[in-house]
Amino acid sequence: MIALEKRPQPSRLWRAATPLLAVALTMLAGGVMFAALGADPVEAIRVIFWDPLFDPDFAAYSRPQLLVKAGPLILIAIGLAIGFRSGVWNIGAEGQYIMGAICGAGAALALYPAETRAILPLAVLAGALGGWAWGMIPALLKVRFGTNEILVSLMLVYVAESILASVSSGLLQNPEGMGFPGSRNLAQWDAAANRELIAGTGMHWGVLTAFVAVIAAYVLMSRHILGFQLRLSGEAPRAARFAGVVPGRVVVICFAISGALAGMAGFFEVAGPAGQISIDFGSFYGFTAIIVAFLGRLHPVGILLAGLLMALTYIGGELAQLMLGLPAAAIQLFQGMLLFFLLATDVFVNYRLRLGRREAA
Amino acid sequence: MTRQAEQVLSLEGLTKAYPGVLACDDISFSIGRGEIHALLGENGAGKSTLVKMIYGLVAPDSGRMTLEGRPFAPPEPRAARAAGVAMVFQHFSLFDALSVAENIALGMEEAPPPRRLAARIREVSELYGLPLDPARTVGTLSAGERQRVEIVRCLLQEPRLLIMDEPTSVLTPQEVEILFETLRRLAQDGTAILYISHKLEEIRALCDSATILRRGQVVATCTPAETTAREMAEMMVGASFAAVERAPRATGEVVLEARGLSAPAPGAFGTPLRDISFSLRAGEVLGLGGVAGNGQDELLAALAGERPSPRGMLFLDGQDIGRLGPQTRRAQGLATAPEERLGHAAAPEMSLTENGLLTAAQSRGLLRRGFIDWPGARRFAEAVISRFDVRTPGPQAAARALSGGNLQKFVIGREIAQRPRVLAVNQPTWGVDAAAAAAIRQALLDMAAQGAAILVISQDLDELFEVADRFGALVGGRLSEIRPMAELSLERVGLMMGGAHDMEVAHVG
Numbered sequence: 116m117i118a119l120e121k122r123p124q125p126s127r128l129w130r131a132a133t134p135l136l137a138v139a140l141t142m143l144a145g146g147v148m149f150a151a152l153g154a155d156p157v158e159a160i161r162v163i164f165w166d167p168l169f170d171p172d173f174a175a176y177s178r179p180q181l182l183v184k185a186g187p188l189i190l191i192a193i194g195l196a197i198g199f200r201s202g203v204w205n206i207g208a209e210g211q212y213i214m215g216a217i218c219g220a221g222a223a224l225a226l227y228p229a230e231t232r233a234i235l236p237l238a239v240l241a242g243a244l245g246g247w248a249w250g251m252i253p254a255l256l257k258v259r260f261g262t263n264e265i266l267v268s269l270m271l272v273y274v275a276e277s278i279l280a281s282v283s284s285g286l287l288q289n290p291e292g293m294g295f296p297g298s299r300n301l302a303q304w305d306a307a308a309n310r311e312l313i314a315g316t317g318m319h320w321g322v323l324t325a326f327v328a329v330i331a332a333y334v335l336m337s338r339h340i341l342g343f344q345l346r347l348s349g350e351a352p353r354a355a356r357f358a359g360v361v362p363g364r365v366v367v368i369c370f371a372i373s374g375a376l377a378g379m380a381g382f383f384e385v386a387g388p389a390g391q392i393s394i395d396f397g398s399f400y401g402f403t404a405i406i407v408a409f410l411g412r413l414h415p416v417g418i419l420l421a422g423l424l425m426a427l428t429y430i431g432g433e434l435a436q437l438m439l440g441l442p443a444a445a446i447q448l449f450q451g452m453l454l455f456f457l458l459a460t461d462v463f464v465n466y467r468l469r470l471g472r473r474e475a476a
Numbered sequence: 477m478t479r480q481a482e483q484v485l486s487l488e489g490l491t492k493a494y495p496g497v498l499a500c501d502d503i504s505f506s507i508g509r510g511e512i513h514a515l516l517g518e519n520g521a522g523k524s525t526l527v528k529m530i531y532g533l534v535a536p537d538s539g540r541m542t543l544e545g546r547p548f549a550p551p552e553p554r555a556a557r558a559a560g561v562a563m564v565f566q567h568f569s570l571f572d573a574l575s576v577a578e579n580i581a582l583g584m585e586e587a588p589p590p591r592r593l594a595a596r597i598r599e600v601s602e603l604y605g606l607p608l609d610p611a612r613t614v615g616t617l618s619a620g621e622r623q624r625v626e627i628v629r630c631l632l633q634e635p636r637l638l639i640m641d642e643p644t645s646v647l648t649p650q651e652v653e654i655l656f657e658t659l660r661r662l663a664q665d666g667t668a669i670l671y672i673s674h675k676l677e678e679i680r681a682l683c684d685s686a687t688i689l690r691r692g693q694v695v696a697t698c699t700p701a702e703t704t705a706r707e708m709a710e711m712m713v714g715a716s717f718a719a720v721e722r723a724p725r726a727t728g729e730v731v732l733e734a735r736g737l738s739a740p741a742p743g744a745f746g747t748p749l750r751d752i753s754f755s756l757r758a759g760e761v762l763g764l765g766g767v768a769g770n771g772q773d774e775l776l777a778a779l780a781g782e783r784p785s786p787r788g789m790l791f792l793d794g795q796d797i798g799r800l801g802p803q804t805r806r807a808q809g810l811a812t813a814p815e816e817r818l819g820h821a822a823a824p825e826m827s828l829t830e831n832g833l834l835t836a837a838q839s840r841g842l843l844r845r846g847f848i849d850w851p852g853a854r855r856f857a858e859a860v861i862s863r864f865d866v867r868t869p870g871p872q873a874a875a876r877a878l879s880g881g882n883l884q885k886f887v888i889g890r891e892i893a894q895r896p897r898v899l900a901v902n903q904p905t906w907g908v909d910a911a912a913a914a915a916i917r918q919a920l921l922d923m924a925a926q927g928a929a930i931l932v933i934s935q936d937l938d939e940l941f942e943v944a945d946r947f948g949a950l951v952g953g954r955l956s957e958i959r960p961m962a963e964l965s966l967e968r969v970g971l972m973m974g975g976a977h978d979m980e981v982a983h984v985g
Binding site: 120122125338339340341343346350351353355356357358361 | 495780781782801802803804806812814816819820821822823824825826830833834835837843846847848850874
């Protein structure tokens with residue numbers, strides 16, 4: 116008989132090992148799934164994890180994509196993780212990401228076709244404000260009326276998607292676009308474009324911002340009293356109140372940070388890799404970032420690594436669709452498995468397995 | 477009848493190990509018919525594990541139990557109940573919205589029709605002097621009456637063995653007397669009673685024999701009536717410890733004052749504070765007694781600043797502090813320590829260093845422009861650990877890894893080390909072993925001797941008699957008149973806690 120036994124102390128070894136174990140188990144189970152779909156599992160895993168970085172034919176294209184995809188994931192996940200550690204569950208980063216893109220692009224396009232260097236920073240700020248404002252809705256509803264922030268923030272994603280559809284064929288539609296939905300292409304407008312900073316690396320302003328956010332979040336959470344108070348609220352809400360932390364303030368701060376970061380990520384995306392506001396701008400970065408946050412153990416450095424790994428599965432997944440004809444859903448399932456196995460193996464941080472007979476009564 | 481048949485329950489070599497601890501190590505004793513047997517031990521001595529094995533909640537690793545001469549190994553509580561074992565838990569499991577009879581019916585395997593059940597409840601409760609109206613809603617009952625419901629529920633099963641887990645912690649002295657009468661009557665009828673407590677005087681008054689546990693082992697058995705409380709305490713702790721000493725001291729100016737402090741109940745099961753007034757002088761210990769749930773938590777939350785109070789109700793040095801938050805109050809010299817250690821006074825998963833920072837960040841200058849001085853925080857935690865003899869591997873240990881008593885020493889020590897001018901504590905020695913409790917009480921008295929004003933809220937009357945200069949009782953969110961402790965007898969204190977009123981209500985049924 117197998118029994119789970121609670122450990123007297125959480126295991127540090129397992130805390131570090133579970134992400135690696137989860138990746139390994141995902142490869143295994145994913146391999147089985149790919150085999151069932153008729154693909155060679157070893158080849159599929161290679162195409163997903165190895166080819167994007169090292170294949171002579173694809174690497175030149177896909178290597179820069181790693182940072183392009185990881186940038187928004189990391190930026191959003193950093194904000195979410197601060198909330199998750201504080202016990203504030205912002206599930207609607209996708210909506211804040213979309214609203215950030217709309218507000219940032221809208222602010223820039225209002226000034227079109229001016230050519231001043233002030234436009235890009237202004238638009239980044241507008242993007243951050245857009246995401247912040249969208250995040251304030253669930254935050255203030257929770258503080259004022261005690262609504263559930265998980266539901267409200269999630270439902271606001273669908274509202275944001277409707278707004279996106281509306282503006283891309285209305286308010287922000289390109290007047291010179293011959294009636295096609297979608298805004299002007301920001302990437303082709305020097306003043307607002309989010310350019311690649313170092314050619315051939317995929318490094319753009321958003322990726323740089325993500326790296327800065329990693330460092331800032333690390334300092335905040337481990338060195339600053341505000342980070343301590345946020346962690347305290349997540350660990351023991353009553354103890355936080357005893358220490359003078361106002362619960363409502365924690366909710367507002369967490370949504371402000373995660374909303375603003377998601378909004379910025381949205382603008383960087385629309386002004387760079389995506390180029391324009393369009394109906395299909397939403398990319399699920401906001402949802403995938405939740406996986407990234409947990410895969411990175413809600414720790415900034417972990418999130419940096421997890422973001423890169425998740426980006427790799429994105430790129431490798433596209434490659435696998437192309438090369439092996441695997442369906443897109445299989446790739447999403449593959450990413451879902453990663454979170455599933457991580458949460459499953461997490462049990463071993465606090466519990467250990469005991470094999471053997473159940474003791475006689 | 478043979479001696480074997482006279483024994484209701486006997487345990488032989490019961491052993492149960494949990495990872496890292498041997499909770500029960502080769503425990504053997506037996507309880508005879510009509511015997512009231514005390515099970516005595518500090519927190520973590522193995523009392524609750526042992527009881528859980530008898531009640532079928534936990535299976536022993538090895539050892540045997542016999543009930544009335546037959547082998548007894550209940551796989552679940554239902555089997556234990558069927559075999560004639562009943563248990564009254566320390567925490568009640570009653571539904572407030574249902575009537576007494578409905579609550580009792582819910583706990584029975586095969587409840588009789590409501591009318592017959594009501595008649596049975598009346599019959600049993602009258603027989604054992606536990607007046608109870610089956611139609612009353614449980615939400616309107618006092619703690620003592622709720623306990624009666626639990627006891628009557630057990631008695632309807634006609635148990636051979638009744639287990640009582642810390643039954644008096646929620647009762648006034650008068651209610652305790654009524655309970656003891658009932659238990660004695662039950663014993664006369666042949667029921668065996670296993671009585672778990674750490675209140676030594678009660679055990680001396682009630683029990684025929686006592687088994688003392690320490691670290692999972694039976695360390696002694698004794699006849700309580702022939703043993704002094706101090707001897708029993710020393711057997712429990714395994715060492716002798718210093719008695720609390722009170723140095724004579726002078727009282728000074730009024731530092732903390734409540735004038736008609738009122739607050740609505742927080743949530744459906746809280747107690748509102750009603751017009752509480754007291755003044756606390758420097759160098760004085762004010763003890764506030766009362767049965768659990770009469771406003772203790774709410775009063776401490778109001779003093780700590782977790783819930784702000786309207787203007788004109790709370791004053792520190794004559795200045796209105798009602799609207800100030802916890803940090804500002806601490807900065808002005810008012811420190812508090814709530815009852816619940818894990819999750820309220822301390823964050824379970826955080827280290828002692830972080831838990832030290834929790835209240836000491838500002839007063840100990842551990843912040844520079846909001847950035848935390850971690851080495852300083854660690855030094856503070858180390859200082860508390862060494863000064864208050866907290867047993868722990870070090871300041872990096874998580875709060876939840878500490879035993880209750882050690883964490884309590886840390887939590888109280890954390891406040892004392894900040895040298896507040898006023899310290900308000902709720903249940904400072906709850907669940908703490910005797911030696912640690914004595915150390916905490918001594919530290920509180922020493923603080924008062926150095927001129928601090930101390931407010932001790934406690935349900936342990938012995939504790940209040942030991943440390944308090946003046947006494948007031950909290951009843952239903954109100955504070956009684958405050959009297960000098962030296963003038964009060966235990967009976968008088970009981971009446972102040974609302975015992976008299978309680979009994980009148982009970983006899984209506």
